[in-house]
Amino acid sequence: MSMSALLQSFRDYAPAAVSRSERELTPAREEALRSLLAAGLPGPRSEAWRYTNLRALERRRFVPVEHAPAIDARPLADIPAPRLVFVNGRFAAAHSSLDGLPAGVELLPLSQALQGDDSRAVSFLGRRFNRDDEPFARANAALAREGMVLRVAEAVVVEPVVHLVHIGAAVDGVDQQWHLRCLIELHEGARLHLAEHWLGQGTHAHLATVVSHVHLKPGARLAQLRVQQEAAGASLFARTDAVLGRDAEYRRLDLELGAGLARHELNVDLHGRGAQVQANGLLLADGRRALDTRLGIDHALPGTRCELTWRGLARDAARAAFHGGILIRAGADGSEARLSNKNLLLSEGAEIASQPVLEIHADEVKAAHGSTVGRLDPNALFYLRSRGLTPGEAERLLVRAFCFELLDCLGDGALRSQAEQRLNDGLVL
């Protein structure tokens, strides 16, 4: 079988290592590329890929980004410093600012970290992905040269929200690819609010992969908002691997509002007693969009907790798939897991798949999960219309109500306001 255009695009990307520490990575990168090309892309029989068909994507070609295109900077006006901005995967120093960042926080683009002697960054970049159903993590391991390193020192409480902005901008005549790797480390007792924005500009059909590593040391607390509003033709493969130490707390909200194909794998390893994760998210699928989110929560130790509230909306010819995997290992006694996935199907041609999977090997565990797929209540729609709302307005109001409870996990500070604004924008259909 000949190699697909997509795999050829990855093979031909081949950026050179520039620094000494990067050169150390070369064997691992080459190995990642080799295993990717050998295994190829998973087909529909692969359990992890049953809801995302890669056949159309496989035939497409993506070129590396030589120079980042110019952008419309207006959307940045709503996103205050400290912020790092990337345009088509290139660090945009002119748009970035570290103003307001307190002492004890290290925030820099990965390319800069690799110029220096950041052995920790090098070691996480060298991580292997062993399974054949992780092709985009392997592509990322082979090809990522940019990204972000964010570290918060012990007991440092970062007041301002740190923003990470990814702008995908149209480039005449070509579809581009870029690969980002991010490391977020909070040391003992540190606290941080992070907002990650994926914004599309113009009509483009680029491909991006991003792998983020989140390490929360004992007692650290991270609240993270991720808003994905990429262009309708964009393909985005995101993966987040988080490891939480004792009593660490990770709250996050994922708003999947854009792109043509967006997959997110969120893996959280509850690796210390009392560690807890609250992960909420919304999949808003319209047009021809395909959204696929997979959660993998691993309760390794006693007294760990997860609370997962996800909402899905699909209309037109769009598809939303949600997989909520929770594993409670032997010995993780007294753990608690709650998963709720409610979905609204707003038109006949749309599809929603919901797959909660609980695997429990421990004792005295509290676990609950619920999953529904339904339609808007006709009684409620009529009630609203009888008060003067058009069918469109009535639907928006009900949809808004359906989504807004997700915001509660962000508390009531600046991060929540950001999320509320983005959600309001995103719901204007």
Place this chain on the structure above:
Amino acid sequence: MLKIDNLHVRLGERDILKGLSLEVKPGEVHAIMGPNGAGKSTLGYTLAGRDGYEAASGRVEFEGQDLLAMEPEARAAAGVFLAFQYPVEIPGVNNTYFLRAAYNAQRKARGEPELDSMQFLKRVRERLSVLHLKDELLHRAVNEGFSGGEKKRNEIFQLAVLEPKLAILDETDSGLDIDALKAVADGVNALRSKDRAFIVITHYQRLLDYIRPDVVHVLADGRIVESGGPELALQLEQHGYAWVRDRIAPAAA
């Protein structure tokens, strides 16, 4: 204001309204009484434009417009309001947000400027004080977890904010204790005016002790079989609906 002429409505296989005619003028309060199954709620839903409640024949004119040809939201914007017998709970939607959306949607449809949230809040507070309602009503989700009485009062509150020309109250008295009933009636009385008409649909006479109608109609078997002054309600109360049936078809007895 409202002219219903020989209205027939069929639900599935059953004829519910079988030639109902009624004329309501501005400022009037009409009570429509009738036994269960007479078609009272069907009349309310048909006037408000609920899906499935379409007229098989007949005409309804509202201020010279063909009401039955209009979408529910266009009827609302034209000034028709139905207070539901079973108001719908809408979790996650704040009452004030909902009311402002409704109010502004109606204004937009009429080509009038919309109110901003400050202007709207001022208006809403005025109405609250007229109806002696508590502020907390504004912050709660629409009807969520409301008692029966609270739901009905919320309907009247909506009526007060939206200021329709014609308000249809569909068994607003059902399930209310006497205090809640009085509160609802006080609200309605406060909203009576020479430009606004009411159709009060009820099974029992007791609501009419508090909302005094100009005309009372008896609806039985899909038609209005008797119309009269407030005294008609008292006669019904004394003799029951069997009395009406006997008067329609004495031979059948």
